[in-house]
Amino acid sequence: MDMATALRDLGVTDNVLTQREKDQLDRDGFLPLEGILTPEEVSGLNKRMAELTAAEGDRAGLEVHQENGTDRLADLVNKDPKFEVCFCHPRVLAAMKHVLGEFKLSSLNSRAARPGQGHQGLHADFGHPVEPGAYEVCNSIWLLDDFTPENGATRVVPGSHRRGTMPGDEMANPGDEHPDQIQLTGRAGTVVVFNSHLWHGGTQNRTDKPRRAMHSYFALRHLPQQLDQQAYLRVETYKRLSPAQRFILDVTGTG
Numbered sequence: 001m002d003m004a005t006a007l008r009d010l011g012v013t014d015n016v017l018t019q020r021e022k023d024q025l026d027r028d029g030f031l032p033l034e035g036i037l038t039p040e041e042v043s044g045l046n047k048r049m050a051e052l053t054a055a056e057g058d059r060a061g062l063e064v065h066q067e068n069g070t071d072r073l074a075d076l077v078n079k080d081p082k083f084e085v086c087f088c089h090p091r092v093l094a095a096m097k098h099v100l101g102e103f104k105l106s107s108l109n110s111r112a113a114r115p116g117q118g119h120q121g122l123h124a125d126f127g128h129p130v131e132p133g134a135y136e137v138c139n140s141i142w143l144l145d146d147f148t149p150e151n152g153a154t155r156v157v158p159g160s161h162r163r164g165t166m167p168g169d170e171m172a173n174p175g176d177e178h179p180d181q182i183q184l185t186g187r188a189g190t191v192v193v194f195n196s197h198l199w200h201g202g203t204q205n206r207t208d209k210p211r212r213a214m215h216s217y218f219a220l221r222h223l224p225q226q227l228d229q230q231a232y233l234r235v236e237t238y239k240r241l242s243p244a245q246r247f248i249l250d251v252t253g254t255g
């Protein structure tokens with residue numbers, strides 16, 4: 001298996017994204033893809049995440065990261081076949097290919113900002129700036145609630161992936177508002193692919209309901225994964241995955 005074969009097997013063809021969409025991703029550093037999930041899929045995913053959150057209790061999210069004021073889950077690859085869409089959808093994979101070329105899944109997690117919580121400093125998901133075009137990581141946020149200006153929709157600084165600086169280089173406090181920031185608002189079922197070198201962060205949820213989303217995060221093939229997919233791989237997961245899906249996860253077997 002190689003990258004080209006895996007992508008072809010998963011339905012990624014040259015015209016899955018338009019030139020305009022690719023240009024938008026290059027220029028702005030993010031691309032909203034509407035209607036990736038149906039309302040039924042969104043409610044099925046939310047139901048499963050609620051079950052997992054209740055079952056895992058204080059341990060939820062620990063495989064990768066816990067964050068005050070949020071409900072996080074990690075290793076979703078192994079927690080239900082429903083989550084497969086997050087690393088197999090042809091439009092999302094086409095966007096990853098456009099930004100990264102040869103890539104693999106780094107992690108698949110969820111993050112719900114609780115009422116009154118969820119504000120993060122602006123950050124990039126990489127330790128240092130890179131030359132424009134030499135991108136190492138790319139993320140996607142899967143909206144499982146409508147994202148509104150009030151409920152903690154992610155903020156981004158458009159074009160900042162090409163700036164060659166990190167937020168802390170330019171801002172006294174990356175927790176502050178940035179004059180050029182915008183919020184990623186949209187309907188549940190939308191996926192926003194965003195270059196992880198783009199400055200971004202969660203905002204405070206000022207409603208009385210959680211703001212739920214998943215992050216399907218990808219990296220160049222030589223980089224370590226945020227969650228070691230091989231180490232966490234369950235036998236039942238391995239058995240149900242196709243060779244192309246295993247390639248995207250960079251797993252070879254369950255030992």
Ligand SMILES: O=C(O)CCC(=O)C(=O)O
Pocket residue numbers: 111120152153154155200201202203213
């Ligand atoms: O969930 C969000 O709105 C963004 C989360 C994020 O950027 C992070 O956790 O690093």
